[in-house]
Amino acid sequence: MRPSLLRLIPRGPTLLVLGVLLGLAFPALADLARPLMPATIFLIVLGTLLRIDNQAVVGALRQPSLSVLLPAVVMVACPLVIGIAGHALSLSPELALAVVLAVSAPPSSGTAAVARMLGLDGAVPLVVTVLSMVLAPVTVPLLAGWFGGLEISAFELALRLALLIGGAEGIAFLFRRHAAPVLAAHGGMVDGIIVAALLVFAVATMAGIGAQIAADMQAATLCLVLAFACNIALQATGAVLLQGDLAQRLTVGLILGNRNVGLVWSALGAAASPRMALYFAATQLPIYILPRLIETLIGRDKNKVKP
Known part of the structure; x- marks a missing residue:
């Protein structure tokens, strides 16, 4: 099993696209995977926390640009700007709120793994993701409450996010405390599990989306x-x-663009309306498709610098 999981990592960008296409092409498969969404989100968050490098965290905390500025931009500035833009574009309140919630999510827990797949630095997105997840139970409910329209209280949303993230953090703490050498020796295995969980999640997010597309192509x-x-x-x-350089810039771009929408989606539960669910599902397409395009861009850049 271990070699199979490790082989997933370099093929990750292609596999993520495949997951979306499988979910759309085979609705029954997406429906079968749908109940696994919360579990896959938990597993992805847990895997991210297991990959924390203590030295990298300490180093990041000493750099205000990583420990303060970048998480603040990710978790506060970006949702505010996107939310204001959504209202300026006269989006429906429901869709505008969905856009804000999606961008208020912390960076995708798989961003560090995706960065490593692409040959980029995985340490920066890992640290920023962890710091952003700590902020999420506070910033996401506040932003949702400010823009309004949710059928769930800010306190309940904060509690659900805290339980989901805190539970993963607690288990990760125990693993790191009692099995640190094993984790250090099998970091690639953890990345492989994250990619596998991302693949299942990609399939699951397409449940019911084909029917919604057929019913309202314009909205989709x-x-x-x-x-x-x-x-x-x-x-x-x-x-x-x-x-x-290009690699550093693309890494920060991944942090800002690819959000763990599934985390917010799972916390919302039934409070996510069908239109919000449609938008949340749509956000998975660029998350899984763009890394494949970035992989091509990096390959071309490397070919240019070869003597």
Whole structure:
């Protein structure tokens, strides 16, 4: 099993696209995977926390740009700007709230693993993701309450997020305390499990989406366009925030663009309306498709610098 999981890592970007396509092409498979969504989210968050490098965390805490500025931009500035833009575009309140909730989520727990798949630095997204997850139970409910329209109280949403993230953090703490050498020796295995969980999650998010697309193609198209526009805009913004080479810029772009929408989606539960669920599902497409395009971009850049 271990070699099989390890082989998933370099094929990760392609597999993630495949997961989305499988979920759309085989609705029964997506319906079968749908109940696994909370478990896969928990597993992805747990895997991310298990990959924490204490030295990297300490080093990041000594850099205000990583420990304060970047998490603040990710968790506060980006949702506010996107939310204001959504209202300026006269989006329906329901869709505008869905966009805000998606962008208020912390960076995708698989971003560090995806960065490593692409040959980028996985330490920075890992640290920023962990710090952002700590902020999530506070910032997500506050932003949701400010923009309004949720059928769940801010306190209940905060409690659900705290339980989901705190539970994973507690288990990760126990593993790291009692099995640190094993984790250090099998970090690639953890990445493989994260990729496998991301694949199952990608399939699960497509449950019912085909029917919604068939019922209202215009709404589905709008959600898809918004999802790609937000992700690309955030990645482009991230790429210009940090001075450095292409790999460093793309890493920050991934942090801003790829959000753990599934975490917020799972915490909302039945409070997520069908239209919100449609948008949340649409956000998975750029999350899983764009890394494949970035992989191509990196490959071309490497070929240019070869003597």
